[in-house]
Amino acid sequence: MPDDAAPPPFTADDFAARQQRALREALDAGLDGVLVTPGPDLVWLTGYQPTAITERLTLLALTPDRPATLLVPRLERGDAESAAGAPALAFADWSDGDDPYAASSGLLRPGGRYGVSDSAWALHLLGLQRAVAGSSYVGLTEGLPMLRAVKGDDELARLAAAGAAADRAYEEIVGVRFAGRRETEVAADLADLLRRFGHEQVDFTVVGSGPNGANPHHEAGSRVIEEGDLVVLDFGGLRYGYGSDTTRTVSVGEPSARQQEVHDVVRAAQQAGVDAVRPGVACQEIDRAARAVIEEAGYGPQFLHRTGHGIGVTTHEPPYMVEGEQQPLVPGMCFSVEPGIYLAGELGVRIEDIVTVTDDGVRRLNSTDHGLRVVG
Structure with a gap:
């Protein structure tokens, strides 16, 4: 509770x-x-x-x-x-x-x-x-794209509480059995955990296993999760009226060298995106920083979406971290940093945190480990 x-x-x-x-x-x-x-x-x-x-x-x-x-x-x-x-x-x-x-x-x-x-x-x-x-x-x-973009302290407190609750749900879900269960079963577990830790509304529980992980917006389906799969877990909802949204990718059993390599690239890209956040930087620079790491590793075409979106009373709202968005970052803005690599028919990897711009840099509102966790 x-x-x-x-x-x-x-x-x-x-x-x-x-x-x-x-x-x-x-x-x-x-x-x-x-x-x-x-x-x-x-x-x-x-x-x-x-x-x-x-x-x-x-x-x-x-x-x-x-x-x-x-x-x-x-x-x-x-x-x-x-x-x-x-x-x-x-x-x-x-x-x-x-x-x-x-x-x-x-x-x-x-x-x-x-x-x-x-x-x-x-x-x-x-x-x-x-x-x-x-x-x-x-x-x-x-x-008025920035109308709700800059949050006050009272809104930041709600976003932080939502993020902490989502983190607790993740720490619990990695302890459940994945292999031999359907994606929908794990998604139901995630929804229950979000509610247990205080969410009044669950908006999404993406569970993309194996080749399904290569679809960034995969809906949890009937596929049975297998040993050797990577599984993309993207979940969130509302707590105290404000959103959570976090993604981690886990490995069912020990990952292969290729799986670990792709995850390492995404982890480095996500860190680069977060490191680029500071007041006055254009939104597009966050996308550029994360994308550069993935392109340098040779996976540029497999990064299919923008790097981030704003969050508040909805889970998607301005500002957007995407090429062409020149709106400068302002303290109090909150948004996701979520690069990914999607290899069609094989696997997907995404890592996502919600961050807020501070007076001198950035603060993460998610704190769970970014490593490739091994689950059973």
């Missing part, structure tokens, strides 16, 4: 500060405001998550000419007013049979350009376009 104390909940003042920051950044970016529909942005800005995301419009409007306003279906208003950030909000509602877009048009101005949640339904976006003459919209990942 988890033995760390739960962090204090976020307050209405915390959510109000986030809303003000979001609006300020939107105006600085040349937008007229921010529109947020149900999903991670709404949770981060208000603490409110509808019990069921339906076709009924729920919309947070952050604009400079009125208080932060949450438009909700009338039947859900009571739940919304109970959210942690509700004291910082004004409320408006609409009833079944009303036109929700007409109700929302009073919150916006004709011809305005707004940032809108990536998760907004096309149904709602098209309705807003019809209701608000000349309005235009840009997804928040494009318009």
